[in-house]
Amino acid sequence: MTKYLENKDCECEFCKNNHNFNLPKDIIEAVQNRNLVVFAGAGVSTESRSVYKYTLYEEIRDLLNLDQSTNLSFSELMSQYCKQPNGRAKLLRKIKERLDYVGSFPELERRASNFHIELSTIHQITEIITTNWDDLFERKCGAVPIVTIEDFAFWNNPGRKVLKIHGSINNYGTVIATKEDYEKCYQSLNSGIIGSSLKTMLATKCVVFIGYSFGDEDFNKIHNSLIEEMKDFLPHAYIVTLDKKAEEKFSNINITPIITDATFFIKVLKEHLIHLKLIVPDENFGDIYDVLDLVQEEHTRLSSLVNIKENPQVILTLCYQDGLIHSFERILAMRKTGDYSNPQQVRKIINDYEIIKQQKYNDGVYHDVAYIDGYINGLIYFLYNEELDCIPCYYVFGYEDDIFEFEDFLEIIVNSEITHPESFKYAFNIANKIDNKNGDTVFHHTPFL
CATH class of the missing domain: 3.40.50.1220 (TPP-binding domain)
Incomplete structure (x- = not known):
């Protein structure tokens, strides 16, 4: 007893x-x-x-x-x-x-x-x-x-x-x-x-x-x-x-x-x-609401202040943020089922996405890679937020450190063509296909791969 x-x-x-x-x-x-x-x-x-x-x-x-x-x-x-x-x-x-x-x-x-x-x-x-x-x-x-x-x-x-x-x-x-x-x-x-x-x-x-x-x-x-x-x-x-x-x-x-x-x-x-570490504390769900608001604010900020024609690599950053947002939204939407309260199940989802990400990277589908990285980071933050101070809201291919601030992102992205030429070219080709005469088009990754 x-x-x-x-x-x-x-x-x-x-x-x-x-x-x-x-x-x-x-x-x-x-x-x-x-x-x-x-x-x-x-x-x-x-x-x-x-x-x-x-x-x-x-x-x-x-x-x-x-x-x-x-x-x-x-x-x-x-x-x-x-x-x-x-x-x-x-x-x-x-x-x-x-x-x-x-x-x-x-x-x-x-x-x-x-x-x-x-x-x-x-x-x-x-x-x-x-x-x-x-x-x-x-x-x-x-x-x-x-x-x-x-x-x-x-x-x-x-x-x-x-x-x-x-x-x-x-x-x-x-x-x-x-x-x-x-x-x-x-x-x-x-x-x-x-x-x-x-x-x-x-x-x-x-x-x-x-x-x-x-x-x-x-x-x-x-x-x-x-x-x-x-x-x-x-x-x-x-x-x-x-x-x-x-x-x-x-x-x-x-x-x-x-x-x-x-x-x-x-x-x-x-x-x-x-x-016994058999379920995730309910408090982890509560923390997700605040972080989701933060990522959505940064997503709006990025899409409204940086033109994707002039900075095509931003397309991949927006996909990364979409992955974060969708990860958090799904965690909250599925809370009542208990699925995401199962730490073993969440770790399995992360591992499954890592396998898909590697295949997407090998195929050069970089917007999917960025999206999956965002989705995985959302799951990791949910599991271990007590050990993490903040969530990296920004992302640049080839840059290994986490990027938390908009101003830091602007400095890092200047060299993105050199940091990862293949992903820059991929984003550049997507940007050229987008009709963005008014500068108000927001590139969006749907929750599908």
């Missing part, structure tokens, strides 16, 4: 549930082996008390004028609501209204998606199961949604997937809410392809239930079904919960409770993986 301690002095709304806990060795090993499955419930979504003051259950109960002491289960209450004329349509509209309301306030959306964003950069977690209807795992974690049997064709594809066993708000016909829906759903899970895959995951991998409670209808149905079928062969699982009585409640069903906040649990897990 690995113990992580955090200052527990803060009692604000966001930190008060960040209880210290022991991180089980099983979970660490499962993540390292890409064998951890997250099973997420309503507690890590828009139904969290930190997002809405009242749950969908409470809202529907009040609309039905039922007493707060009602003991109807969630699905029974939804069935009751659907008995009115057009009840099903009204329920779906109510669900959509709640999700749309959260989406219309960035503060609420941030609260609803804190867990998803924290999870997103743990590249080793590629399989998620959820009973939630929202699309936060898709939008914030880059997960491909598996909702119907047809979708299941994508399950073995590379990348992160989320199995949505209670449907999706993006496909109203799949939403599972009423007692009748639940019965059909669990009949299907007991006999269908998706259900078989679900059981295989729960039976062969390390599962962490997050956002559920012992009395949760979804949790009880799913877990009881597995217990009946697998009995003593069901692997040990974990549940992240704030219920301080969980030890007693889960002691007989082979589940170990971890008493802490769901997002805090993921954050602590991530800190451990960073310590």
